[in-house]
Amino acid sequence: MLSPRRLPRPVLAAALVVALVACGDEEPSTRSTEPPEKGACRLLTPEDVAQPSDGTPTVPCGDRHTAQTFAVGELPPSLHDLDADDPSLGAWVYGECSGAFTGFLSGDESAVMRSVVSWVWFRPDDAAWEAGARWYRCDVIGGGEQLTPYRALPKNAKGLLEGLPPDQWMVCATGRTVKAGTKVPCSEPHTWRAVTTIKVGEAGEPYPGDAEVAEITSDFCSDSVGAWLGYPTSYDYGSTFFGEAEWEAGNRRSVCWAKTQQ
Template sequence: MRRALSSAVVALLLALSAGCSGDETDPGADPTPTPKATATAVPGPAQGACYQMTFEAALAATSQAQKVACSEEHTAMTYLVGRLDTLVDGHLLAVDSDRVLADIAATCQRRLGGLVGGTRDDVRLSMLRPVWFTPTLAQADAGASWYRCDVIAVAGQDRLAPLTGRLAGVLDTPQGRNRWGMCGTAQPDSPDFERVLCSAPHSWRAIRIVDLGSGRYPGAAVVRERGQAPCEDAGREVADDALNYQWGYEWPTREQWQAGQTYGRCWAPD
């Protein structure tokens, strides 16, 4: 999933105060100086905090969601809180700059496995995904310098699943991989295809990752061709009949590649 990145335009409050120079004063004036308006820093997020949020809210750059008890129904949990690194080559970058957001995205994606367990491919074959949030520009101007990584579970098109049960190391077990695995309601190239949790009704399952390397996007024809043989082999391995089987291959678009998905997925009927 590619997280939608957006820039916020915030009006800065000007601190105005009245005063005059010289020795003369107004004898009727209040001797107490008028305080300047100041911004109040928002307390940073807490690791392990839980939130009830929508799919759209999970994809926003900042979050206004209120914490809920993790024993209550929730759709997001904070698994990492870090400090923003906005100083690059001696230049101070904005909290919503592409460079800052790219660094946060890479960190949150890399650290998700430390929470949910399993291999890197297990995470990629699951519906558990990282999302990340930063302070608003106004909060950053007031001194906030944190970022936050949350885990969500995609339940289907534009829907999140409740995060019930313990998530720590959940992909280390077959039961956890089955519960949070990535499945489909039809063959991946079918117009009726919808990505769903494997614990929901489904007919196809994502079964293997095809690593396509790194660097520049090699083009749709190249990434399509690279996955044909590995996915055919994967489909044969899980089939009841090695002479009669189906398989599918889902390769990344240029946009997905640029967002970090430099791999494809093999699918088979389940």
């Protein structure tokens, strides 16, 4: 699954870490303080996603678009007096967007982690923040840091991962190894497919360290991929685990990859 901009929704890319809050310079703006519209579609680019706020125009969802707003809400009063670029905003919004994202796509946690879509959040721009706006916006995007340019989304992305998702929305990789490979949708030629995930810890547990997480992940993936392939006499598998930053952000899963013949 391809990662969100400011807090990591693990993207199936080894050691992917994204910053909590983007701190790029913004142009002065006179945008409204009113919250954006849930369900609106936009043609976002990686350059748009790199910014902490977004004023790109909406487009009809029947037209080509790469993003759709799936959640809009108000920041809690405890965060209202913070600066607009305070990392605490991103830490709080992560829980809201990540939970809503899984529900919006109608996929389980494993399917969401193994998908090519990701989410990004935006806050009011500096002018609107100074004027009192305290909303947040969560958008699903058709790609991520390691899958660009973004793919066009369907007219409505709600339920995108329900049941058995089409290969075009699941993540695979090309290359000698998973870590060095290029991430692609599984509908394109590939040599690796993300097939399962493993839960390596529970909420509230301290990070056990890279070595232990790597060992747990490798042991599980060896068995899991073998079962997925039908227990052949020999096979290749790969794994992706995520470090302490992602652990602190809430991720407790690693990803298992099977080498395929496609």
